[in-house]
Amino acid sequence: NSKIVSDLAQHLVTTYYRVAYNINYKNPLLGQIRSMYQQTFSFTKVSIQPFIKFTNHEISDDEVSLITTYFSGALYNVDLLNRNQHTPSVMVVCSSGIGTSRLLLSNLSSHFPSVNFIGPFSTFQYENSDLSDVKLVISSVNVPAKNADIPVLVVPVIPTPDDWQTIADSLERNKIIGSSKSTITIDSLMDIIASYARIEDPNGLQQALSEYINQTNFQKATPLTPSTELKARNNQFVSDHHDWLSAIHTSLSPLIKKDIITQQYEDTIINLTEAHGPYMAIGNGVMLAHAKPNEGVNGLGVNFTLFKHPFNLAESGKLINLVIGLAPIDQHSHFEFLETLLKFIQNKDWINQLKVISSEEEFLQLLMDSKLA
Incomplete structure (x- = not known):
């Protein structure tokens, strides 16, 4: 993007003069930037190697952190301009963009078809994204919350039934979906059954009903099917x-x-x-x-x-x-x-x-x- 290049060039001119004349810059937010923008900081450090070679001076992490904020700000503005819709969304984040993250996104969309899931985004993209239309972040890796009002939920790429319950609770808590809790209780089912039939083992029936309802709500039974052309070798x-x-x-x-x-x-x-x-x-x-x-x-x-x-x-x-x-x-x-x-x-x-x-x-x-x- 030409605007990013132009904006960064202006900032690097001032960096060049500080470095060339040995003017030490101390960034009081260095630790926070390293923590909140881990990947952006690392990418910036690698990207400025030609600049270091040009100046023939080492560049301190304080300077790198300042360039990181310039870079991140430019990316943020471009992201903001490119977003035309402001539908409340759930951002899906993974460390990489390969099939595992897309599998998580696919499963989320399948379980909650009414939710607008966006992504999958890498951690680098997350660090530099506009979250104005995001109500929840679901991530397969630990990422820092960018906004106190936008919670981050960490789940495995292949969620367990307990994880699906946690995701559902989080979506409800953040008013993204309505309540998924059934109004039908085990006790009410037991009362109905007892009205028409004699129950020999009430505790066993209660447990069986509980297990069945939980399985129906959170475990869509999927039969095992043959694999694809990709086969495991050298096992x-x-x-x-x-x-x-x-x-x-x-x-x-x-x-x-x-x-x-x-x-x-x-x-x-x-x-x-x-x-x-x-x-x-x-x-x-x-x-x-x-x-x-x-x-x-x-x-x-x-x-x-x-x-x-x-x-x-x-x-x-x-x-x-x-x-x-x-x-x-x-x-x-x-x-x-x-x-x-x-x-x-x-x-x-x-x-x-x-x-x-x-x-x-x-x-x-x-x-x-x-x-x-």
Whole structure:
């Protein structure tokens, strides 16, 4: 955008003279900018390398933080100009724009068709977006709230039934949807049934009704279906103990050896986990290890590694025993595979089968029976 370039050029002129004449600038908001604009700050630091080379002077983080605010402000103004509609929205944020974030967006739209979900946005886009028409932010990673009136709800990319309840509660609390709580109570159902039939086991019936209503409201039953053309290759069963770093290395090694990904991709996954926490843990002891296509992907691929002894992901308390290494080449090629995978991960019987596997042969057989490999 020519306006962004023009505005930044004006600001960089003053930066140049401060740097050239050794005028020290101290930004009292340095810590706050680093926290609120983590990715923008990092991108700015990389982007000004030609400017540093031109001035032949190192530039302090105080100066970088000032340039960050200029850059962010310019992006914000462009975003504001490009927004024509001001429909109350729910912004969906993910660390990357690959299929996992689109899967979350698709599932949200499916569960709450009346809600205007927008995105998915990367954390960088979120940091520099106008939120004037946003009432709630739903994110798969921890991001700071930009506005005290706009709450941020952090959920896994594959929400559990409890997560769906939390999302529904948040949408209701922020007056985005009406109340989803049924006016039908278990007690009223019990009274009606008792009027027409003798109840032999009232406690059992009460529990069964409760489970049925909860399942109807929050778990749309989806039959398991065959996978797509994308199949998992180079799958492994690991019987020895690992910490989380060595577990990720072990899981991704086959993809590196096949030149499907580079070492950069593994490093990026580790760095993202350290920076944003265990958001790649998608529930039921499963980790979807992934990053963006331009961060070291040479070809589309996926593999499964089952650990007999679960490991603690980034010391978060989340125990992982299945790592799915995903190498995406775009936002679409693996999307159908992820939809199929989701059905297995949410299926308790399939997860229970994983937990009792004791050999690589058993593991590979389960994947083939599931048409995942």
